[in-house]
Amino acid sequence: MELRRVEESIFKILMILSLVIVMGSLLGVIGTILLKGLPALNIDMLTKTAQGGYYLGKGGGILNAIIGSAYLAIGGTVLAFFLSIGIAFYLQKEYSGGTRLSNLTRLCLDILWGTPSIVYGAFGFTVLMFFHMRASLLAGIIVLALLELPIMTRAMEEVIKTVPQELKEVSYSLGATRLETTLSVVSKQALPGLLTGVLIAFGRGIGDAASILFTAGYTDRIPTSLFDATASLPLAIFFQLSSPLPQVQQKAYASAVILLMVILAISITTRLLSRKYNKYIIK
Amino acid sequence: MSEIHIEIDNVNAYYNGNHALKNISVKIQKKQITAIIGPSGCGKSTLLKCMNRLIDLTDGVTYSGKILIDNEDIFARKTDIVNIRKKMGLLAQKPIPLPMSIYENIAYGPKIHGTKKKSDLDAIVEKYLKLVGLWEEVKGRLNSPASQLSLGQQQRLCLARGLAVEPEIILCDEPTSALDPVSSQHIEQQLLKLKKDYTIVIVTHNIHQAMRLADYVIHLYLGELVEHGLANEVFENPKEERTRAYINGIFSPDLKIDSEENLKGKMCPYNFVYAKQALHNLEDGKILKIIVDDPLAVTEVPRGMEADGHKVLIVKQINKKDWEIVIQK
Numbered sequence: 001m002e003l004r005r006v007e008e009s010i011f012k013i014l015m016i017l018s019l020v021i022v023m024g025s026l027l028g029v030i031g032t033i034l035l036k037g038l039p040a041l042n043i044d045m046l047t048k049t050a051q052g053g054y055y056l057g058k059g060g061g062i063l064n065a066i067i068g069s070a071y072l073a074i075g076g077t078v079l080a081f082f083l084s085i086g087i088a089f090y091l092q093k094e095y096s097g098g099t100r101l102s103n104l105t106r107l108c109l110d111i112l113w114g115t116p117s118i119v120y121g122a123f124g125f126t127v128l129m130f131f132h133m134r135a136s137l138l139a140g141i142i143v144l145a146l147l148e149l150p151i152m153t154r155a156m157e158e159v160i161k162t163v164p165q166e167l168k169e170v171s172y173s174l175g176a177t178r179l180e181t182t183l184s185v186v187s188k189q190a191l192p193g194l195l196t197g198v199l200i201a202f203g204r205g206i207g208d209a210a211s212i213l214f215t216a217g218y219t220d221r222i223p224t225s226l227f228d229a230t231a232s233l234p235l236a237i238f239f240q241l242s243s244p245l246p247q248v249q250q251k252a253y254a255s256a257v258i259l260l261m262v263i264l265a266i267s268i269t270t271r272l273l274s275r276k277y278n279k280y281i282i283k
Numbered sequence: 284m285s286e287i288h289i290e291i292d293n294v295n296a297y298y299n300g301n302h303a304l305k306n307i308s309v310k311i312q313k314k315q316i317t318a319i320i321g322p323s324g325c326g327k328s329t330l331l332k333c334m335n336r337l338i339d340l341t342d343g344v345t346y347s348g349k350i351l352i353d354n355e356d357i358f359a360r361k362t363d364i365v366n367i368r369k370k371m372g373l374l375a376q377k378p379i380p381l382p383m384s385i386y387e388n389i390a391y392g393p394k395i396h397g398t399k400k401k402s403d404l405d406a407i408v409e410k411y412l413k414l415v416g417l418w419e420e421v422k423g424r425l426n427s428p429a430s431q432l433s434l435g436q437q438q439r440l441c442l443a444r445g446l447a448v449e450p451e452i453i454l455c456d457e458p459t460s461a462l463d464p465v466s467s468q469h470i471e472q473q474l475l476k477l478k479k480d481y482t483i484v485i486v487t488h489n490i491h492q493a494m495r496l497a498d499y500v501i502h503l504y505l506g507e508l509v510e511h512g513l514a515n516e517v518f519e520n521p522k523e524e525r526t527r528a529y530i531n532g533i534f535s536p537d538l539k540i541d542s543e544e545n546l547k548g549k550m551c552p553y554n555f556v557y558a559k560q561a562l563h564n565l566e567d568g569k570i571l572k573i574i575v576d577d578p579l580a581v582t583e584v585p586r587g588m589e590a591d592g593h594k595v596l597i598v599k600q601i602n603k604k605d606w607e608i609v610i611q612k
Contacts, residue, residue, distance in 0.1 A: 094340075166379045169337050170441075174392040174448050175369030184391065189382040280382045280428045 033260060037253030045254050050220040050231070062255050065236035067222050069262070071137055072232055073206035076144025080152050080205075081198060083145065088156035089182055094168075106154075113150040118210035120147050125214035138226040140216025147211050148201035155200055159193030160186060167282060189281055192274030199270040203263055209234035233259040288313035288452065288482040289334065294348035296329055296338065303329045304346070305506045311499070316474065316483040318497035318514070320490060322529070326506040327486040331454050334484065335371045336364050352452070369396060371452045372445025372481075374470075377461035378437035380429035381444075385421050388429045388440055392448035411443040415473055435466025442473060453477065455485040459492065464582040471496060490530060494518055502526045540609070541569040547605060551579045555587050558610070562593060565612050570596070576604045584608055 044061045051060030087105065089095060096102040124143040128135065163186050171181040187194070209232070217229030218239065233255055240252035289311040296304040304326045311317050319327045332338040334350060336357060350357050357367045369392075381388050389408045390398075398404055408425070412418040417439045421432070429440055438458065445453065455474070459467035474483055474496060487493050493500060497514040502523070510523040521527045544561045546554040558573050565571060575584065585595040585608060594611040 093342075164379075165340070166375060166377075167381065169340060170373070170375065170379050170381060171391075172340070173335055173337060173368050173371065173373035174395070174444070175365050176391075176395050177365055180395050184395075185381055280384070280430065282380060282382050282430055 030260065033253055033256045036250065037255075037257035040247075040250040040254040041257055042254075045251070045258070049222060062231075062233070062236050062251070062258070064220055064222050065231040065233045065255065066258060066262075068137070068216070068230035069206055069233040069259075071223065071230060072140045072144055072212060072216060073202055075137070075141035076148055076205045077152075077198060077202045079141060079145035080148040080201060084149055084153035084156055084197075084201075085194075087149075087153045088160055089186075091153075091157045092160055094178060106157075109150040109153055112146070113154065116210070117147055117208050118213075120211040121214045124211065128215065134227075135215055135217030135229045136227045137216060137223045137230045140212045140230060140232070141226075143211045143215045144205045144208065147208060148205045151204055152197050152201035155197030156190075156194055159190045159197060162193070163189045164282070188277075191277045192281065195270050195274045195277075199266060202266060206262065206266075207234055207259065209238055233262070286313040287311070288352065289484070290349075290351040291330070291334075292349040292351065294330070294333060294346065294350060296326070296333060296344065296346040298329075298341070299343040303506050304333070305508075307348070307503075307508050309501055309508060309511050311482065311484060313482050314478060314480070315498040316478050316485060316496050317499040317501060318493035319484065319486045319501045319503060320488070320493050320529070321503035321509075323488065324505075325503040327488075327503055328456055330503065331456055331484065331486050334452075334454060335368050335373060337368075337373070339364070369448050370450050371454055372442070372448065372450040374438070374442055374445060374453065374455040374458040376457045378434055378441045380432070380437050380440055383429060384426045385429050385432070385440065386425040388444050389447050392444060396448060407447055411447045412440075414446060415439040415443040416469070417443060433466075435462050435469060438462055438466065438470055439473070442470070446477075450481070452482045452484065455483065455487075457487055457489075458485065459487075459489070464579055467492075467582070468578075502529065504529070540572045541565060542571045544571065544573045546573050546580070547576045549575070550577050551583055554580045555584050558584055558588065558608075559591070562588075562610065562612050567612055570609060570611050572607060572609045575606050575608060581606045581608075585610075 046061060046066070047063055048059075048061035049064040050062060087109075091102050091105060120143050124139055124146075128139055133139070167185060167189060168181055171185045176185070212232055213235060216232060218231050218235050219229045220231070221228070223230040236255045237252045237259070240248050240255060243249055243252075287310045291307055291309045291311070294304055294307045295302070307326075307330060319330060321327050329338065332341070333346060334352075334357070338344055338346060346358070348358065352367065352370065355362060355367075357364070381391055383391065386408055389411055390404045393404060393407050398407065409418060409422075412421065417436060420436060421440075429437065432440060438461075442453075442458075453474070458474075459470050462470065471492065474485070477483065478498075485493075485496060494514070499512065500514045500517040501511040502509045502517065502521075502525075504525055510517060510521060510526045512522075517526060518530060521530060542561060542565055544557060546557055549557060554573070554575050554577060558571070561571055561573070573584070575581065588595055588608075588610050596609040596611055
């Protein structure tokens with residue numbers, strides 16, 4: 001066989017190998033969780049709040065954590081969305097045009113992206129202490145928004161950048177202003193990509209434990225106001241796993257299954273949504 | 284009749300220091316078709332982009348001079364560019380529909396200029412789709428994405444969209460270069476029809492198109508205005524040697540024809556195949572003349588031949604049905 005063919009096959013094998021490793025680990029994770037979690041998963045898990053404490057309580061479910069996580073992640077994502085969409089558009093050429101400030105903004109976002117989430121948590125905690133406040137849903141939402149912000153902004157910025165110049169020219173040539181063009185043409189063309197950006201950030205937000213450990217706290221109750229402490233799925237898993245009781249430990253896996261399902265559901269919805277808008281896109 | 288609509292006065296434009304337009308001064312007549320011709324990179328599109336100031340969006344461009352539209356200087360600082368652009372419809376090189384439905388593509392312009400009532404918008408959409416002859420084809424699917432239309436339909440949609448903001452001027456930047464012959468013809472017919480109500484400026488590198496459409500011609504070469512005037516005067520009796528050369532580059536009157544092939548009655552793609560075969564039998568540099576009567580062949584054969592690396596010297600209509608195409612191997 002020719003050397004070039006051999007090279008070709010070697011690279012092909014390498015690619016398949018990495019694929020197998022990645023898919024294998026993913027399936028391994030999901031398999032373990034399902035295997036251990038499904039037996040402990042019952043309707044009570046979904047419909048009842050924790051009873052007898054989250055650490056040692058064998059009874060009840062994790063409704064408090066499910067609702068808490070939903071509040072936290074949705075709140076954080078919505079807050080981050082409104083901040084990032086502005087920054088993402090600002091970073092475009094038409095608005096800030098490669099200025100020093102826009103480059104600095106990008107650098108900051110990249111640093112924030114790389115910052116471990118426990119640092120966000122510690123920062124949030126310090127701020128809370130400063131104002132003599134307790135851990136609350138609001139603080140959790142704000143910290144999660146900060147955590148999601150760089151991911152969302154950078155993803156959106158890249159998507160908006162790919163909107164063809166001609167498309168904007170068309171809108172301008174019809175007498176549209178910059179804002180009209182941005183809102184009705186650019187954002188429509190970028191919509192599927194923007195949705196994906198939101199999803200990625202949401203996934204990071206709902207799965208993060210460290211940042212909300214000190215800021216949102218943990219409780220057995222469902223929060224009734226923004227200033228209540230709140231439970232969350234990742235922390236439910238963390239506390240349940242660290243319990244000495246095997247029944248509680250098993251519940252951790254059931255919680256993980258639920259978290260997995262939530263992420264799957266969000267993922268599928270976003271995909272369907274972006275497919276719906278994708279057909280309008282001009283290629 | 285000869286009312287001035289656009290007055291270009293001593294316009295200079297630079298791309299990153301590169302002098303793209305040199306002291307261009309020319310007047311464009313109202314409700315006439317003015318064609319801007321010239322080889323690639325001669326500044327045709329730049330001049331067009333100056334007229335609606337889309338040139339502002341290009342990086343590293345500076346320009347000076349004056350362009351008066353209805354006696355208003357569009358380069359002046361106090362001029363509201365949004366109003367200027369509303370006066371001008373733009374038909375770009377390739378059709379670029381907006382990422383919306385067919386209906387919204389047309390309604391977008393009127394909406395941003397203040398038409399809010401659904402019934403008014405419905406009427407506008409129908410009127411302009413009918414004007415460009417697209418209504419019958421799309422009336423049942425106004426809410427489907429514009430991107431699903433064929434290229435030719437998309438370009439007509441773009442024309443309708445431009446007209447829907449009720450401009451006075453239509454600027455066309457090689458509007459048929461991405462279209463098939465039938466769609467191109469359709470667009471050309473629309474433009475001829477629209478001349479009655481609009482001032483049309485068309486940039487084209489297709490000299491036959493310019494001949495078919497234009498009342499006035501502006502010839503640019505390397506950023507300079509070489510010649511302008513009435514189309515038949517410029518085409519038949521150019522004053523400038525460079526214009527003569529440019530036109531003759533496409534119409535060499537006395538060529539030595541080495542071989543001739545009559546392909547009348549042959550349809551595409553057979554006429555193309557025969558022409559290819561005939562060229563194959565010739566030596567390099569020799570010249571082949573073919574006669575075709577299939578309207579598709581008129582644009583497709585030269586295009587294919589150029590893609591094969593041959594040089595198309597002449598494409599000329601010789602009588603009602605027949606066309607002559609001269610190709611140098």
